[in-house]
Amino acid sequence: MNDSRTRILDAAEALFAETGYEATSTARIALAADVPKGLVFHYFPQKMDVLLTLIDERTEIEEPCEEPLPPDPAGALRRLAARLPLRASPSMRRILFREADTHRTARDRLTALNRELVRRARRTLELTLPGARGDAARLEIAAATFATVLLYQENLFHLTGDRIDPDALADLLTQALT
Amino acid sequence: MNDSRTRILDAAEALFAETGYEATSTARIALAADVPKGLVFHYFPQKMDVLLTLIDERTEIEEPCEEPLPPDPAGALRRLAARLPLRASPSMRRILFREADTHRTARDRLTALNRELVRRARRTLELTLPGARGDAARLEIAAATFATVLLYQENLFHLTGDRIDPDALADLLTQALT
Amino acid sequence: MNDSRTRILDAAEALFAETGYEATSTARIALAADVPKGLVFHYFPQKMDVLLTLIDERTEIEEPCEEPLPPDPAGALRRLAARLPLRASPSMRRILFREADTHRTARDRLTALNRELVRRARRTLELTLPGARGDAARLEIAAATFATVLLYQENLFHLTGDRIDPDALADLLTQALT
């Protein structure tokens, strides 16, 4: 069965997140996965394929679910934060951010994610704050700010040990727009 | 004179920014700097010393200058954004962000920058919005958000081509707190 | 049936001829033959067995046929050239020549071919030039030369695009001996 393949991906995910793609050798991956070195290349002909497969199989941007929004804007934004449309472990997020700088596939995925996040935040605000629709520019800034903070949460936490509470940020931005 | 040393650092800065620290060999640095391979190790006994030296000599977090603040909060925040207290070339910024994830020195420098940014934003808001001092938590969120956006702006631009206008964000956050 | 076995040998023959035995992997053979990798080793327990089998089954040195010789020596030599007693495809000939340098089996086969060629040329000359039998040494040189040219013709053509016309060579050597 695909036990070995999964173990290789698990090990790679952990090691890439911890030390980065370049600094992680295929031998270390095999060791951590407890498989022989050659097997890594049986499943992933090139080392890069391990990274691409991780991004492909372990980050997914969810379809927007169109269930009714909470009527209040802060509540709606809070729900967006809670259901960040990126199904990916913290490890995968770090990998995505780190490798986006040098690997197109990671960059493309991250770009798409950012775009989607902004789009949803904007839409949420438009629907729940009909009065603010007049000031499109302000609304856009708020959406982009919200997306940025959500996106870089993981990185920031790694830097400072602190997180910005998305709920509090949602409240703050809502207040700014009303 | 120290022409060679400077050329080595210049070359390393460009290469680290472009391909990352791990993927840049000392031989390539020497080649790009047009110095013999051995000379790199004359000035920097370990490859890591090149990175440390770059961070040490080419990124600097400015001392808080205590010149009088503009009286209005939005104006004061705007000035903070315009004078991001990080003296570093675009290349050095990319290096700092990229390597912060895996190299302590870069992380420490970036952590310090973030901390300083938050501190200044908080201080600015406290001084210009005396009425808001009562709600320390909200003020903190606003400061942290402002710092985060400033910090990751460069990254985001590299990803998406869009920037969040810091002035507009300053306005938005000010409004939220009043 | 033995469809797979034949396809493996066909693929190996083409690949060995094109890239050489050493530079052809069993995996490539399996791929070209459109059979699973494991099957190659089912039929040929070692990679070398593929080469040995090819030489064994696809090169054959013909038995000397003792049909009456043309009476004139040049005509007789010409017929020998026209019926080079090696039944083998162009691919197999290239394999034989190339691998003879390093693999005993190929060398043995090629040695046998050369010996047979010399033997026939000598015999032809002896029978058709009874007067020349006195000078065995010259006759031997002529026979060996004829054999060499026939043997390396293919190689030379591959190199230079030129062929030595065996008929003309037969004429020339005959004249030298009369």
Next chain:
Amino acid sequence: MNDSRTRILDAAEALFAETGYEATSTARIALAADVPKGLVFHYFPQKMDVLLTLIDERTEIEEPCEEPLPPDPAGALRRLAARLPLRASPSMRRILFREADTHRTARDRLTALNRELVRRARRTLELTLPGARGDAARLEIAAATFATVLLYQENLFHLTGDRIDPDALADLLTQALT
């Protein structure tokens, strides 16, 4: 000094001749040369460069020396055989022949050599056998035959253990043309 480089080339020459280029690992070369593995790549960035360098530096087609020819054609051909215009050890000749089949550089060198040999043999015969100049075709065959035998001497010897005496061949061909 270049002691190591020479030892690497010496070792490679012997091993390539014995086992062929593909079947000779760089590790074996280093071992035989008694240098560390890494040094091979210091001098020859790619394994192929070892072969190319050998061909470049250790096979040389000499300029035709225009000293007066012996007046008799057989003597002149004999001298050509004795001074085969290829300065190359027996090892290098085997390498040249073997790798010519798959490596363009070796093929080009061998082609040039063959062409030059034929040219000289033709010229020698033309000068010493003015009467034969009328029959250019026969003269060409004789020259090509002589060149072929000289070229493949080494290979033939490896196959059969026998050599064709070039002097005797020179005599034979001369006789054929007179």
Next chain:
DNA sequence: AATGAATGAGCGTTCATTCAT
């Protein structure tokens, strides 16, 4: 007979680092 996952030795190559000069 047929399959493809598994194995580990070995390959060509890279590389940070050392060191004699």
Next chain:
DNA sequence: AATGAATGAACGCTCATTCAT
């Protein structure tokens, strides 16, 4: 201070071969 040959560990990857099914 400056140089480039030397070094050997480690890298990504290939490969013939095995084996359970």
